[in-house]
Amino acid sequence: xxxKKIFTAVGEKxxxxxxxxxxxxxxCEYVENDCIIIGAGPAGLMAGKELxxxxxxxxxxxxxxxxxxxxxxxxxxxxxxTVREPGxxxxxxxxxxxxxxxxxxxxxxxxxxxxxxxxxxCDAGVKFANMTVFDDxxxxxxxxxxxxxxxxxxxxALPREITCVDPVALEAKMVIDxxxxxxxxxxxxxxxxxxxxxxxxxxxxxxxxxxxxxxxGEVHPGLIVAGMAVATTYGxxxxxxxxGAMLLSGKKAAEVVLEKLKKK
Amino acid sequence: MAKINAPSxxxxxxxxxxxxxxxxxxxxxxxxxxxxxxxxxxxxxVFYHLSYLSSVEKKNKIDELSQKFALVKxxxxxxxxxxxxxxxxxxxxEKKRILNPENKSYGVVYDGFKLRANLxxxxxxxxxxxxxxHIIFTNQLFATWDESDKRYHLRVSIYGFPSIISTTGxxxxxxxxxxxxxxxxxxxxxITLKKEFAGRFIDYNDPRxxxxxxxxxxxxxxxxxxxxxxxxxxxxxxxxxHWQEEVIQAQLNSPxxxxxxxxxxxxxxx
Numbered sequence: 001x002x003x004k005k006i007f008t009a010v011g012e013k014x015x016x017x018x019x020x021x022x023x024x025x026x027x028c029e030y031v032e033n034d035c036i037i038i039g040a041g042p043a044g045l046m047a048g049k050e051l052x053x054x055x056x057x058x059x060x061x062x063x064x065x066x067x068x069x070x071x072x073x074x075x076x077x078x079x080x081x082t083v084r085e086p087g088x089x090x091x092x093x094x095x096x097x098x099x100x101x102x103x104x105x106x107x108x109x110x111x112x113x114x115x116x117x118x119x120x121x122c123d124a125g126v127k128f129a130n131m132t133v134f135d136d137x138x139x140x141x142x143x144x145x146x147x148x149x150x151x152x153x154x155x156x157a158l159p160r161e162i163t164c165v166d167p168v169a170l171e172a173k174m175v176i177d178x179x180x181x182x183x184x185x186x187x188x189x190x191x192x193x194x195x196x197x198x199x200x201x202x203x204x205x206x207x208x209x210x211x212x213x214x215x216x217g218e219v220h221p222g223l224i225v226a227g228m229a230v231a232t233t234y235g236x237x238x239x240x241x242x243x244g245a246m247l248l249s250g251k252k253a254a255e256v257v258l259e260k261l262k263k264k
Numbered sequence: 265m266a267k268i269n270a271p272s273x274x275x276x277x278x279x280x281x282x283x284x285x286x287x288x289x290x291x292x293x294x295x296x297x298x299x300x301x302x303x304x305x306x307x308x309x310v311f312y313h314l315s316y317l318s319s320v321e322k323k324n325k326i327d328e329l330s331q332k333f334a335l336v337k338x339x340x341x342x343x344x345x346x347x348x349x350x351x352x353x354x355x356x357x358e359k360k361r362i363l364n365p366e367n368k369s370y371g372v373v374y375d376g377f378k379l380r381a382n383l384x385x386x387x388x389x390x391x392x393x394x395x396x397x398h399i400i401f402t403n404q405l406f407a408t409w410d411e412s413d414k415r416y417h418l419r420v421s422i423y424g425f426p427s428i429i430s431t432t433g434x435x436x437x438x439x440x441x442x443x444x445x446x447x448x449x450x451x452x453x454x455i456t457l458k459k460e461f462a463g464r465f466i467d468y469n470d471p472r473x474x475x476x477x478x479x480x481x482x483x484x485x486x487x488x489x490x491x492x493x494x495x496x497x498x499x500x501x502x503x504x505x506h507w508q509e510e511v512i513q514a515q516l517n518s519p520x521x522x523x524x525x526x527x528x529x530x531x532x533x534x
Contacts, residue, residue: 038300076451105455198339198351210369213362215353234354235339237371 030059030127035257036148037061038134038185040116041069042243044178044229045092045121046250051257052124059170060121062130062154068114069180071243079110084209087244090251094120134184135167135221136203137175143194145169145222148185174257176224178250183229185234186219195220198235208237209245216252218260226253268489270298270533271397276481279308280401280431281368286474287401293478297530298485308365309400309426313386328357329382336378338407342415346375367503368403370432376406376422383426398426399484401477405432420480423493427484432468434476438508440465465508486526497523 035051048058051130060067073079083091083098088106091098094116098108106189131153138147151167177185189195212230221228225233226249274294278287291303291317306312310329314322333344334354361367387398406428407416418437421429430437439445444461454486459468466476479501486502487493495502498510500520505511 075453101455107345130370190414195351196347196349198337198354200345208371211357211371214357214369217353217356219353234351235337237373 001184019174023086027129030057030129031170033057033059033170033172034149034261035174035176036170037176037178038148039065039178039180039227039229040064040130040221041130041178041180041227041231042071042117042246043253044176045068045071045117045126045180046247047122047176047226047253047257048126048250049117049121050251052126054254054258055125056257056261058126059172060128061132061134061148061150062128063133065131066113066129067118067130069153071114071117071246072110074110074243080107081110081113082107082242083244084242084246085244087242090244090247102175109189134179134188137188137192138169138171139186142221145175145185145189145220146173148175152198172263173223174222174251176226176257177229177233178194178226178253179220180228180234183225183232185223186225186233189220189223197233209235209242212242212245213248213252216249217256224253224256224260226250268491268529268533269394269487270301270485272300273302273304274298274397274399274485275391276303276305277307277309277312277398277400277402277426278305279311279365279403281366281403282431282469282473284469284471284473285431285477286403289474290401290481294481294485297482298533300533302400309383309398309402310344310362310386311365313388314362316388324360326362330355330362332382333358333361333374333379336375338373338375338416344409344414344416346378359464361388370403370405372405373416373418374404374406374414376419379404379406380422380424380426380428383428384424387426394425394488397485397488399481400426402428402430403432404428405430405436409508412413414466421484423484423487427487429477429480429484431473431477434466434473434480434511435468435470438465438505438511440508464512466511468500472512472516476511479515482522487531491529495523495526499523500526502526 034056035058037048037060040060044060050058051058074081083106085104088098091108096108096113096116098106101107106138129228133153133156134148135151136149140146147170149167149169154164155163177183186197190197215234216226217232219233227246230249276287276291287305291305294303314325317325334350338477407418410417410502418433420433441461441464444457465470483493483502493502494504497503498513499520500523501514501521503514505514
């Protein structure tokens with residue numbers, strides 16, 4: 001008597017074809033987008049989730065294999081995430097248990113909140129290209145940002161003589177730079193002489209969360225800056241390890257994109 | 265000793281946006297010292313002075329000021345230079361602050377002297393003489409360049425016409441105990457550190473804030489009266505504190521308000 005197998009017999013070639021075809025199908029579809037977000041940290045995920053809820057076609061580029069950026073852990077590699085009021089409202093929206101520590105300060109578990117945010121972003125309909133690095137911007141008339149040029153992350157990690165692989169371009173009506181302190185899209189525009197970041201930011205001042213949210217917005221035609229990239233762009237003081245501003249900045253970036261697209 | 269003249273009117277501008285800062289108490293304190301002077305409390309400085317302009321003038325002035333404020337942001341702790349241009353978002357931020365004086369955000373650091381120069385333009389000619397003292401309380405942060413070590417240092421106050429006193433500067437500018445920073449460098453989080461060092465520095469929303477600011481207000485007035493605003497006596501309210509523990513000693517724990525010299529100067533007010 002033959003032993004009953006748990007899984008259906010499927011050949012390797014069929015599995016490979018599925019991976020390739022589905023990836024290619026999705027990639028082709030997302031060559032043209034309403035919004036491309038660089039960076040799948042808390043700000044980028046939040047922005048993506050909010051935009052996708054409004055039926056926008058959103059593609060997030062993430063250089064790492066994992067999504068979530070620094071949202072898995074709080075300060076000093078300790079996986080407790082703190083937010084200041086009103087950041088806890090987003091924890092509530094995500095359905096994550098959290099605890100009030102003191103007046104205006106809340107704490108939750110990094111793995112729980114980060115995985116919930118990733119799931120909510122996926123549920124909203126956002127698609128991702130992970131292990132993918134931002135390489136350059138696509139510029140159109142009057143130097144408006146109209147997309148991004150990307151490549152595989154491993155290409156960047158190997159010597160140029162081995163990996164002389166040209167990148168590819170994706171188009172988008174709007175681009176959000178949520179790449180954290182690197183602010184890689186903004187820096188690329190700076191390299192091209194199209195804008196100048198404002199330096200500073202190193203002096204420790206306790207709170208700059210409000211500033212990050214308030215400065216979130218269009219920094220160059222077609223380019224919105226969100227999250228810690230805001231601090232780099234505008235030279236705002238660095239913050240401590242609380243994430244409320246990242247979440248709210250992402251939300252505000254989405255609002256700005258919606259407003260801009262409505263005007264277009 | 266020659267008599268010194270106090271201003272006839274002190275205008276105190278309420279822009280600290282800090283619940284624990286009670287500007288009326290500062291006014292009452294000044295009244296006990298400058299009995300012949302009037303103390304008037306006004307709204308946030310920029311908002312107050314713009315309110316006297318026509319709507320067209322006001323709009324133009326807001327556009328002008330928001331650009332000027334954006335241009336006097338410090339670009340680096342060790343960078344004395346200023347940019348001749350700015351990002352649109354910086355100007356928008358300044359505009360929002362001007363239009364909404366209740367906006368509590370802070371953290372941008374300005375060059376203190378340039379900031380004061382921008383603010384001074386708003387004082388009407390009729391109030392631009394030493395009979396008047398304009399003292400601005402703000403939650404903005406500012407720093408001044410120090411040639412001796414070629415870097416900017418955060419300041420609590422910039423004295424002059426007008427004088428600016430920062431209620432966030434009092435938290436951020438004077439240094440906390442050395443061990444606080446050592447532990448911070450070792451990765452101890454700020455919440456834990458704040459608990460450990462509670463009481464040894466002035467914190468945000470600190471109930472002691474008003475009392476501390478009284479001393480800085482006196483320093484501003486001494487400066488305007490042509491006297492040295494700073495004293496070498498660590499127990500005098502005019503002591504130029506560089507450490508939080510010195511601030512607490514001079515403003516809160518001292519056995520007396522002012523040293524004999526400064527007490528005498530105030531007794532001799534013309």
